[in-house]
Amino acid sequence: MAVLTGNASSGKTDLQPENYRFLQDCVYKESGIVIDSDKHYLLEARLMPVVKKQQLTSLNDLCNLLRATRTPDLRRQVVEAMTTHETLFFRDPAQYDALRTVLLPQLIEQRRALRSLSFWSAASSSGQEAYSLAMLLREMGLGDWSIRIVGTDLSEQILDRARAGKFLQIEVNRGLPVSYLVKYFNRQGLDWQLKEEVRRMVTFQKLDLRDNLRQLGAFDVVFCRNVLIYFDQQTKKRILEQLRGALAPGGHLLLGGAETGVSAVDWFERVSIGQAVLYRAR
Amino acid sequence: MLKAMVIDDSRAMRMILARTLAELGYEVFQAANGKEAIETLEGAAEGVSLILVDWNMPEMNGLSFVRKLRADQRFHGVKLMMVTTETQVEQMMTALEAGANEYVMKPFTREIIEDKLRLLGVLQ
Numbered sequence: 001m002a003v004l005t006g007n008a009s010s011g012k013t014d015l016q017p018e019n020y021r022f023l024q025d026c027v028y029k030e031s032g033i034v035i036d037s038d039k040h041y042l043l044e045a046r047l048m049p050v051v052k053k054q055q056l057t058s059l060n061d062l063c064n065l066l067r068a069t070r071t072p073d074l075r076r077q078v079v080e081a082m083t084t085h086e087t088l089f090f091r092d093p094a095q096y097d098a099l100r101t102v103l104l105p106q107l108i109e110q111r112r113a114l115r116s117l118s119f120w121s122a123a124s125s126s127g128q129e130a131y132s133l134a135m136l137l138r139e140m141g142l143g144d145w146s147i148r149i150v151g152t153d154l155s156e157q158i159l160d161r162a163r164a165g166k167f168l169q170i171e172v173n174r175g176l177p178v179s180y181l182v183k184y185f186n187r188q189g190l191d192w193q194l195k196e197e198v199r200r201m202v203t204f205q206k207l208d209l210r211d212n213l214r215q216l217g218a219f220d221v222v223f224c225r226n227v228l229i230y231f232d233q234q235t236k237k238r239i240l241e242q243l244r245g246a247l248a249p250g251g252h253l254l255l256g257g258a259e260t261g262v263s264a265v266d267w268f269e270r271v272s273i274g275q276a277v278l279y280r281a282r
Numbered sequence: 283m284l285k286a287m288v289i290d291d292s293r294a295m296r297m298i299l300a301r302t303l304a305e306l307g308y309e310v311f312q313a314a315n316g317k318e319a320i321e322t323l324e325g326a327a328e329g330v331s332l333i334l335v336d337w338n339m340p341e342m343n344g345l346s347f348v349r350k351l352r353a354d355q356r357f358h359g360v361k362l363m364m365v366t367t368e369t370q371v372e373q374m375m376t377a378l379e380a381g382a383n384e385y386v387m388k389p390f391t392r393e394i395i396e397d398k399l400r401l402l403g404v405l406q
């Protein structure tokens with residue numbers, strides 16, 4: 001006869017401290033993401049599906065398996081499970097307003113002869129950021145310019161979704177003006193797919209932000225939003241310095257709302273446009 | 283306090299949307315269909331600046347309501363958002379042509395409503 005013993009299977013009571021540290025290290029090494037030491041609940045909630053998938057019973061078992069095998073696939077699954085991919089179209093509308101009203105008109109003026117512009121959505125997740133920009137550029141009549149938009153992320157799985165340009169109803173409901181939905185998407189059953197004219201403006205590739213970031217060339221505008229928050233100061237600083245190197249002279253960096261206080265901005269000049277804060281390469 | 287109105291024939295849906303808007307700082311009025319909404323707007327709910335309206339309702343549906351409101355100069359600046367189970371592109375276009383400013387497909391989350399209001403520039 002089973003006895004109800006409260007919360008016997010909770011990760012907090014079960015996960016051994018050395019295994020907690022092992023998982024922290026594993027995720028940090030693979031992604032740079034820092035997991036604080038009071039996130040037992042989060043580890044449990046995110047990793048139990050991986051435990052089940054491996055037909056194990058506990059997080060301790062998972063750690064043992066990780067230690068005993070070299071399969072990068074399992075590490076990737078762990079990192080994937082611990083990663084937040086949340087994103088939405090036109091997240092932070094003030095920044096898009098700044099682009100539309102000030103930054104892009106300036107760039108258009110400067111590049112009238114060349115008719116070419118380049119953008120980078122670093123940590124693109126499923127692509128909403130890169131595609132929001134692509135739609136905005138079309139709205140501004142730049143559809144026939146030579147536009148390069150690169151989206152990069154650490155996760156191959158999320159990049160596959162981004163490349164498909166296909167979104168759930170709940171995703172196109174969020175942040176996307178309905179006028180753009182009507183104009184740039186095709187409905188496919190319950191999903192919504194971006195039209196080819198928008199999809200072909202963006203290319204996606206795998207890139208770890210801790211690697212050399214100059215390999216992609218120079219960009220006029222770089223979005224690096226809602227990802228630095230997961231890193232430690234040292235990693236942040238190194239990435240910001242590298243991002244500076246990936247900007248064309250006078251290029252702009254767009255950070256997330258929680259990241260504007262980032263200290264390592266010696267390489268940038270803080271610029272306010274309307275409600276938005278941007279960082280111009282010095 | 284800014285005033286908003288929720289129009290839906292489902293009492294539960296009205297309550298959910300009204301609560302969301304109240305939490306966002308609005309004084310919220312409710313109506314069960316377009317006809318009732320017009321009456322309320324001309325009375326107690328004068329000065330409403332944001333309206334969330336369902337599509338399928340008895341008496342006067344959401345689309346007719348939007349058309350009627352847009353034909354009336356007094357409500358010129360009111361932001362109108364349809365919140366409906368209708369998900370066809372053609373219907374969205376019809377709603378936009380009629381004068382709706384935004385469109386939310388049911389089911390929705392609080393974030394979805396907030397993000398749309400942010401787009402409309404009415405999130406306080």
Ligand SMILES: C[S@@+](CC[C@H](N)C(=O)[O-])C[C@H]1O[C@@H](n2cnc3c(N)ncnc32)[C@H](O)[C@@H]1O
Pocket residue numbers: 030031032033083084085086087088091122123124125126129152153154155158207208209210224225226227256
């Ligand atoms: C919360 S999403 C941000 C998406 C988008 N930029 C936005 O602001 O809406 C964070 C993304 O960063 C990616 N990421 C985490 N660590 C990374 C790393 N070391 N290199 C590149 N991308 C990373 C994750 O895979 C995830 O898709």
